[in-house]
Amino acid sequence: MRAFFRRVAAMAIKETTHISRDKQVIYMALGMPVVLLLLFGYAISFDLDLLPMGLLDRDNTPESRSLIQAMTASDAFEITKHLDDPNQLHEYFKNGELKTGLIIEPGYSKSLKRNETATAQLVLDGTDGTTAGIALGYAAGVAQAQNLRNMEKLGLMAELPIQARVRALYNPSMDSSKFIVPGLIAMILAIMATLLTAITVAREWELGSMEQLFSTPVGRLEILLGKLIPYIVIGIVQVLLVITIGSILFDIPVKGPLYLLFGTSFLFLACTMGQGLFISVLTKAQMVSTQAAMISTLVPTILLSGFMFPIENMPWPLQALSYIVPARYFIDSLRGILLKGNGFSVLWPDILALGIISLVILAASTARFKRRLD
Amino acid sequence: MLHALLAVMVKELRQAFRDKRTVFMMLGAPVIQLVILGYAVNLDVDQIPTVVVDQDKSVQSRSLSQGLLAGSTFKLMTQTQDVAWAMKMLDDGLAAVAVIFPPGIGRDMANGRPVQVQVILDGTDPTRAKIAANSATQYFNNEAMGLALSRLQLEQSRRGINIHFAQIRLEPRTYYNPTLSSSIYMVPGVLGMLLVVVTSIVTAMGIARERESGTMEQILVTPIRPSILLAGKTLPFALLGLLTVAAVLLFGSILFQVPMRGSLLVIFSASLLYLMTTLGAGVLVAAITSSQQQAVLGTMFFVTPAILLSGFMTPIENMPHWIRPLTLLNPMRYFIEIMRANQLKGAGFSELYVQFLALFGFGVLFLFISASLFKKQLS
Structure with missing residues (x-):
């Protein structure tokens, strides 16, 4: 047993020397998380912010202007073009200058004064369905609020007979960044861990140094564990880095216990690095293993983990596939730990799943890793 | 000269296709990614x-x-x-x-x-x-x-009196995508990401591998000039890139009913201009790195911000004001805008000339910088 640990340590030292010789890789391993965090934290937002709107007000009365003012009162829409003809919208939608249009036909105010329903047209560029849907919901809310105000003004209603008091837990201001950062931690770890480990074993095969390793008494498991340890240390440093910067810049709280945070991060690293090892054991070439790592990690981690896109909305084959994506469990437990303050009693299924996946993948790579040369 | 170019291209293709897995990775992977992206990216919130x-x-x-x-x-x-x-x-x-x-x-x-x-x-x-x-x-x-x-x-x-109350009604009209489906919006954008993965990373790694295994010196002692070498190394991947474009168009329309309201001419000319940039970026990364591991990390360093700042996943209008100017420096942004506007809205050169000019400018710039760095490194 002592010999085992000694040999694992020797492999780990060898691998650390490799890494530390290549300063650029270390800079990238520590620089990339910071860059990604800044970009993701600020760039990803599903909140409408000054969506460019074209306006055609053919009514041009205080009533129509009051509707326009209500639409642009908050920062959801911004009138950037005044149109002469509704057909101009097609042109502006095509070159991307406008995303919405508000058309008020003559007679809008007359209908209102005659106590009839007055119609305004909201034209949407539907290509981006999500944004169009949010814009539509928002505009409908504005129109409703106008109606309520009109009722109050007419003295028809002293107070709303039913009031909905809406309150958001865990993230009261509903910031996108609080949602994105936990997923980002998983993404950064997954990319770095899988890519780096996928390359490290493949490189030994490519350069022929694997033969030299085989001529030493180091066993298969020892080679693999020794290769993993330095990268796990890098991964834990990345977690610390991202959480520190996240809490400073984006006010990401850490409500749950720290031991769970590091415990789940460690298990997740074991899964993704195991995946990288498995790939490089199978492919033995850096180029192939990189591509395989990108496909098997990056895409599932971004798309099938609930990072940004809700798993419940996916067709069932993809939902089923998401159960073997480690990031799914890691992101869920990170959100629980950081934002909700969940403990072990809530998160144990995630932790169990991560543990099982990491054991299976490590066992599979050791089994496929043969001490012989083809 | 043409002979030398062909020789390098043949060598490059042979090397790439010798490993069947590489072939699968380069041709199969984009299709897999397209399918997953098209189905998984669904931001519709219900239930x-x-x-x-x-x-x-x-x-x-x-x-x-x-x-x-x-x-x-x-x-x-x-x-x-x-x-x-x-x-x-x-x-x-x-x-x-x-x-x-x-x-x-x-x-x-x-x-x-x-x-x-x-x-x-x-x-x-x-x-x-x-x-x-x-x-x-x-x-x-x-x-x-x-x-x-x-x-x-x-x-x-x-x-015994009768008062009516006037209500404001908002009548929505949605152009191009009345069902507000997200996949027909995502699929044209996916190409911007896939082309980087199949061209930039592969080119960067190919050159880095040549240097890592020392074969670059062997090529240098042959009479092949650096510019021919560079062209021979990138052209096969440009062809591969165009194949990817065709595959995505085909699968996109079969699987996701992405409409084709524009013209193929617009799509392929935009793709060619964009490939100049992605291949140039690959050579650029290879020129400033010295191993395959570095080359991979280096391309990721460029690619991830490019994807984020392209409007691929979230609209550029939603980004904070200080970030938006950065997206103007991102070739992927223009390519994705062209693809979406052409396929979904039928926009052509007259509406999209700004985006085309930008793509062209970036393509020339990237090729020029990377070629001069590559030559400098060889000598």
Whole structure:
């Protein structure tokens, strides 16, 4: 047993020397998380912010202007073009200058004064369905609020007979960044861990140094564990880095216990690095293993983990596939730990799943890793 | 000269296709990614898991909760009378919305007194929380207005007068994508990402491998000039890139019914211009790195911000003002804009000339910088 640990340590030292010789890789391993965090934290937002709107007000009365003012009162829409003809919208939608249009036909105010329903047209560029849907919901809310105000003004209603008091837990201001950062931690770890480990074993095969390793008494498991340890240390440093910067810049709280945070991060690293090892054991070439790592990690981690896109909305084959994506469990437990303050009693299924996946993948790579040369 | 170029291209293709797995990675992977992206990227929020806490159990509270759940936005998980239980469900992630009808609201509503309904949201997913908030608020406001109007009418008929109330109605009209599907929007954008993966990374690694294994020196002693070498190394991947474009167009229209309202000429000329940039970026990374590991990390360093700042996943209009100018420096942004506008809206060169000019400018710039760096490194 002592010999085992000694040999694992020797492999780990060898691998650390490799890494530390290549300063650029270390800079990238520590620089990339910071860059990604800044970009993701600020760039990803599903909140409408000054969506460019074209306006055609053919009514041009205080009533129509009051509707326009209500639409642009908050920062959801911004009138950037005044149109002469509704057909101009097609042109502006095509070159991307406008995303919405508000058309008020003559007679809008007359209908209102005659106590009839007055119609305004909201034209949407539907290509981006999500944004169009949010814009539509928002505009409908504005129109409703106008109606309520009109009722109050007419003295028809002293107070709303039913009031909905809406309150958001865990993230009261509903910031996108609080949602994105936990997923980002998983993404950064997954990319770095899988890519780096996928390359490290493949490189030994490519350069022929694997033969030299085989001529030493180091066993298969020892080679693999020794290769993993330095990268796990890098991964834990990345977690610390991202959480520190996240809490400073984006006010990401850490409500749950720290031991769970590091415990789940460690298990997740074991899964993704195991995946990288498995790939490089199978492919033995850096180029192939990189591509395989990108496909098997990056895409599932971004798309099938609930990072940004809700798993419940996916067709069932993809939902089923998401159960073997480690990031799914890691992101869920990170959100629980950081934002909700969940403990072990809530998160144990995630932790169990991560543990099982990491054991299976490590066992599979050791089994496929043969001490012989083809 | 042509002979030398062909020789390098043949060598490059042979090397790439010698490993069957590489071939699969380069041709199969884009299709897999396209399929997953097209199906997985669905930001439509509906069926939000909801727990209803009905402490009143009156006709009114039951009809309100049924009305709220009638649409597809909310999906009832359980109904309870225990607020603490509902909060526990939010904690455990079993529900994302709790709607609380406090005791006595049925009686108050019947007596014409105003009542309050509480809607408590799990804010961890802000998009879902906002949609839930909007939807619930609009539903209860509508109910409130309906109630107020019917009380008014009752009052009026009692007094024998008749007042109408004017309502503003917003009539939505959606162009190009009336069902607001997300996949037909995502698929044209996917190409911008896939082309980088199949061209930039492969080129960068190919050159880095040549240097790592020392074969670059062997090529240098042959009479092949650096510019020919560079062209021979990149052209095969440009062809591969165009194949990817064709495959994505084909699969996109078969699997996701992405319309083709524009012209193929626009698509392929934009793709060629964009490939100049992605291949140039690959050579650039290879020129400043010295191993395959570095080359991979280096391309990731360029690619991830490029994807984020391209408007591929979230609209550029939603980004903070200080970030938006950065997107102007991103060739992927222009390519994705062209692809979407052409395929979905039928926009052509006359509407998209700004984007084309930008792509052309970046293509020339990237090729020029990378070629001069590559030559400098060889000599």
